[in-house]
Amino acid sequence: MMKAADLDAIRAIITRAKRWDLIFSVLGILSLMLGILTFVVLFIDMAIQGVPRLSYDFFTSFPSRRAENAGILSAWVGTILVMLVTALSAVPLGVAAGVYLEEYAPKNWMTDIIEINISNLAGIPSIVYGLLALGLFVYYFGFGQSILTAGLTLALLILPVIIVATREAIRAIPQSIHEGSYACGATTWQTVSDHILPYSSAGILTGVIIGMARAIGETAPIITIGALTFIAFLPTPPFAGDPPAGMFDWIFAPFTVMPIQMFNWTSRPEAAFTLNAAAAGFVLVFMTLAMNGLAIYLRYQLRKNIKW
Amino acid sequence: MVNPMQIPSTGLAAGVEGAVLKADVRDLDFYYGAFHALKRVSMPIHDHMVTALIGPSGCGKSTLLRCFNRMHDLYPGNKYAGGGIVFYPDNTNLLAPDVDPIEVRMRISMVFQKPNPFPKSIYENVAYSLRVRGMRNKNELDDRVESALKGAALWNEVSNRLKELGANLSGGQQQRLCIARALASDPEIILFDEPTSALDPIATASIEELIIELKEKVTILIVTHNMQQAARISDYTAYMYLGEMVEFGVTDQIFIKPQKKATEDYITGRFG
Structure with a gap:
């Protein structure tokens, strides 16, 4: 006691x-x-x-010299198109690289060096990517100051994020599932396509959205490659105009994006433009939150059927 | 790797009446990096018999088991360093570098320590080992899945819920699902790596019963921590210690009248 x-x-x-x-x-x-x-x-x-500045007209008007008439039409269309190019190029490249590194690459000093450098790439200031893109995409490949250039630049920027997210999502799959697949006589590709990718898709998606949320707000590299700050037309839709545009002509169109539009407005002396910038900022934050919301929803849907 | 014909036979093949050799481990050396995990291990595997591998943790029994389906090939640094596993009737050395590990795994399937159903439906779990073999015909798949689930004594419990997730089953049912998956492809040997160590006694009993039934269809090699289990279900037992094969023999003889002092000490619980 x-x-x-x-x-x-x-x-x-x-x-x-x-x-x-x-x-x-x-x-x-x-x-x-x-x-x-x-x-x-x-x-x-x-x-x-x-x-108070948000109205139907604000979304459907081009920028203007008069603050009260100015809108964000070219900016939000530009942002969506650039994001589309970014996603379509960064996701397949990033996922393929991540899968290769996890499932196929021999484990030796070279893969170690590549691994370290992928993490380093994520830390490189975005303006450096802008400079690289200016030399490579704008001049060397001759893509010009276009949606394609901007999309590819941002894709390079978020590629490390997607690769790292893919690898982490794959590593979260228990070794026993991995071995179970091989023990059934599966090849590496069968294991990847039947198990690894389906089970890691939720984690990969999270990484993709985090990357996209970063890309959507990037300003410096987009300015570096020469996005226009004042643009009063939209890219030609596929098969429209005279003579009719091709399916992908829009990717070579000049463009602006939301953060650049905001940046432009905040640098004006008139107070009314500052209000426009705040309104555009509100829309941009909303776009980012909507993307994150979608990611959370999709992740929930994808994870519902994954239990170890 | 040595040609199977050049590896001398173990001469251990004799034993139970009418036993036919299915595989023969001959002077097998295996390394994890610099660690010598299997040291000149030799033992025969008899067709349609249950062979149990026993021994204390770290003795190399799981390492030996995982040689049979070339699981070690998945990880860098593992090395088959000499000897081999001769597989009958075709007389192939399973560990030869020119033998595709995938071909080996198609002939020899495996059930793991912890039930590892894929996060797919019950049906798809069993069908997977058929799908990797290119089977696409729905009727054929249905038939094979049904007979595999019956073979694993699971059909009656799951026949009306084949679309449910495998993970929704109890632990014992999950392990029988994994046995059905291993059985579906009609393998020549099934490897069991401590299949009941994560299960309760009732589920364990049903798996043991199943293993005894299965030897009608397939040759079985099982690693177990549980000596009573080895005594209950196996025809042959091999006792390993520190990477060496201490004693191999007919189970009754190993448990009643072991030839070596070390085996006797382990079996009677004086050691390990």
């Missing part, structure tokens, strides 16, 4: 030890608040300024 005095001593020790739980949780909440509150304040401020 324990003596009361011992019990008191034990309780005192527990109370003292638990003090750190309290201190840490207070610190944790403060750090969390710092991040969330800053965003909330910024977002509310932007919403207060920008939301």
Whole structure:
């Protein structure tokens, strides 16, 4: 039987030890608040300024010298088209590279070097990608200052994110599933296409969306490759115009994107343009949140049937 | 790798009346990197018999089992360093570099320690080993899946829920699903790597019963931690220690009258 005095001593020790739980949780909440509150304040401020500017006309008008007539038509269309090119080029490349590194590549010093450098690529300032793209896509390949150039530039930028996400998603698949497939007599490709890709698609998708959310807000590389800041026309839709455009003529069209439109407006002296910038910023944040929401929904749908 | 004909026979083939050799491990050496995991291991595997591998953890029994379907080929640094596994009736050395590991795995299937159904339906789990063999005909697949599930004593429990996820089954049912998957492709040997260590006693009993039934159809090699299990279900038993084959023999003889002191110590629980 324990003596009361011992019990008191034990309780005192527990109370003292638990003090750190309290201190840490207070610190944790403060750090969390710092991040969330800053965003909330910024977002509310932007919403207060920008939301009154949002109207049907704002989405369907081209930029204008008069702030009250200016809209974001060319910017949001440009952003969506650039994102389309980015996704269509970065996803297959990134997933293929990730699958290769995880499933096929021999494990030796060369793959080690490649591995380290993929992580390094993710840390390279985006303007460097802009410079690379200016030399490579704009001049060397002659794609010009087009949607294609912008899409490919952003694809390069987010490629490391997608590769890393793909590899992590594949590594999350238990070794036993992997071995189970091979034990059935599957080839590597059968294992990849029947098991690895289907089971890792939720994780890959998350990485893709994180990458796209980063790309959608990128300004520096897009300015570097020479996106226009004032653009009062849309790319020709496929098979439209006279003479009729081809299916993919739009990818060579000049363009602008949301962050550039915002950047342009904030650099104007008139206060009314600042309101436009806030409104465009609100739309951009909304686009990003919508993408994340879609990712969460798709991930939930894909994971429903995956249980180890 | 040596030509099978050049590897001398183990001379251990004799034993149970009427036993026919299915495979013969001859002087097999295996390395994990620099670690010498199997040291000149030799043992015969008899057709339509259950052969059990016993021994303390780390003795190399799972390593030996995984040589049979070339599972080691999946990881870098693993090396078959000498000897081989001669497979009958075609007299192939399973470990020869010119033998495709996929071909080996198509002939020798495996059931793992922890049930590992794919996150697919019950039907697709069993059908998978047929699909990798290019079977596309729906009726044929249906028939083969049904007979594999019957063979694994699972059909009655799942026949009306074939579209459900394999993971929704209980642990014992999942393991029988994995046995059905291993059985569907009509293999020559099924390898069992401690198949009941993650199961409760009732599920264990049903798997053991199933293994005894299965030897009508297929040759069985099983690794087990449980000596009673080896005694209950196997015809032959091999005792391994520190990467070496200490003793191989007919199960009754190994358990009642082992030839070596080390085997006796392990079996009677004085060691391990």
